[in-house]
Amino acid sequence: xxxxxxxxxxxxxxxxxxxSNLDTKPSGELAVITPNDSVDLSVITRxxxxxxxxxxxxxxxxxxxxxxxxxxxxxxxxxxxxxxxxTGTTASNILSLA
Numbered sequence: 001x002x003x004x005x006x007x008x009x010x011x012x013x014x015x016x017x018x019x020s021n022l023d024t025k026p027s028g029e030l031a032v033i034t035p036n037d038s039v040d041l042s043v044i045t046r047x048x049x050x051x052x053x054x055x056x057x058x059x060x061x062x063x064x065x066x067x068x069x070x071x072x073x074x075x076x077x078x079x080x081x082x083x084x085x086x087t088g089t090t091a092s093n094i095l096s097l098a
Contacts, residue, residue, distance in 0.1 A: 027097035035086040051093025
């Protein structure tokens, strides 16, 4: 897997389908996120926008709970999130890009 050197060219052996499997279109479903400790978002995000400084506690689409500490206003996080927690989230004006 990874990059392997051929005769003067590099090939992506093992990653041939990666680009064709990516969804590269712009986000089409935009929504305000209201953090909630017990309810998942209605749609898994493709990215999250943070409009005001603070921390962001989330459940990833396939991972556990993570808290992003010290985010700055205007940050765009390309992460798939299924929940944004009220407890542990101090950032505000959070938007979902799905």
